[in-house]
Amino acid sequence: MTTLKVELGERSYPIFIQANLLQQPNFLAPFLKTKTVVVVTNEIVEPLYFPLLAEALKGCQISKIVINDGEEFKNLQTFELVISELLAMSAARDTTLIALGGGVVGDLTGFVAACFQRGMPFIQIPTTLLSQVDSSVGGKTAVNHPLGKNMIGAFYQPQAVLIDTNTLATLPEREFAAGMAEVIKYGVIYDAEFFEWLETKQEQIKAKDTDVLQYMIGRCCAIKAEIVAVDERESGLRALLNLGHTFGHAIEAEQGYGNWLHGEAVATGIVLASSVATKMDWLQTSEFRRIFELITSFNLPTSAPAEMNYDCFMRHMRHDKKVQAGKLNFVIPTSIGAAKVTSQISEEVLRTVLS
Structure with missing residues (x-):
């Protein structure tokens, strides 16, 4: 245990x-x-x-x-x-x-x-x-x-x-894969060694090896427990746990709750946030590629629905809980194992990524 x-x-x-x-x-x-x-x-x-x-x-x-x-x-x-x-x-x-x-x-x-x-x-x-x-x-x-x-x-x-x-x-395979989006998130924002472990254990994870699952779930819970103990009400560090969620929640709301699973929307959101980070020169292209490849290895979506453009995303994201003083804050990875919250993203970059 x-x-x-x-x-x-x-x-x-x-x-x-x-x-x-x-x-x-x-x-x-x-x-x-x-x-x-x-x-x-x-x-x-x-x-x-x-x-x-x-x-x-x-x-x-x-x-x-x-x-x-x-x-x-x-x-x-x-x-x-x-x-x-x-x-x-x-x-x-x-x-x-x-x-x-x-x-x-x-x-x-x-x-x-x-x-x-x-x-x-x-x-x-x-x-x-x-x-x-x-x-x-x-x-x-x-x-x-x-x-x-x-x-x-x-x-x-x-x-x-x-x-x-x-x-x-x-658990249906689609639901299991959706859960992996949140697992990958922890590696991206907080623990580079765990991210690398996920890269090496993909086949055991897919086979639902008991010991591998117990370690994986335990590491995710340990990271979240550590963050929550420091910032229970999301005034600082805990906000990093929302990586991918601002974009992902917009997809869920637009598509109708349940049509995209939460984890599927988060997976796409992580890719979009990582793409923004790369275009802003905050994340190396090689690290973006590793994030993208790990997400796709679990058959998770990486592109927003074709009918969702910049204006559609912004309409939903303006209702996001991370809007403060009229500014929309995004969680952006800066390397594998680290991330930041910022509102300093150019409209041009957002339009490019969400086009």
Whole structure:
């Protein structure tokens, strides 16, 4: 088992990563502060993993709420549905919410936990690669709005993040590849050695080698835990985790949430940000090529939809959370293992890259 900790004082919490974790007896016991539990999951994950979770929750009063699968359901309507279900079952602050699923389930459940009766405990059990390496850690919770992704939410930390790498065995290949976009991001912004490790371990990763996956997920979580401990509310260092997201969120919003997977949009966003960096002479062409090749090796898209031009991107990006004082900030890689946030990008370069 890999064990990590997000250091946030009284709100610190552990991350456990292990194959077959869901089958370990009483694996949840140390983190349950209540005897009443509501599991929020989706229609795909529920038949696969809820029975294992229910077995581990013997002795508790268990209820479940099953939502539709897909990014298009990460919205205020689903948020209200979950709240209504909790009210109907007379849930209270002595109820623990458990998010069992991918990023949509985790983000939505966390936001519900932050809002219901002004706060209730919740636990993350992420079942997709993207949620295991990124969205389940750090306390960002949100739902989408037609005008912008993750625009309605709260910072709210879980009691624990419990990762069973075996859940990746049932993950569709497209979803697994989408998760690799976030994995690659960590190497680009923070850890050149990890990026090089990814380059050398591509075949083992694609084969879902257990030890390789555990190390990979653990390294991503360790980087994010380190960054979140320094900058929980994204006032500085944590903003680097948004590499590729400004462009990527624009693609998701324009194409309709769910048509492009989040990781696919982020992968394209990383390539666009790296292209901007190269044209601004901040990133060497050889390093751009390495980033591009690693992304394409996992069959991820690298070009924005043909119908999206500069004006289309700007229309969406002006609603981005990184707009400050009317200026749009971009996360730009300066080398493999380092990045910066800047608003000093010429319109000419942006037009060229987004044409």
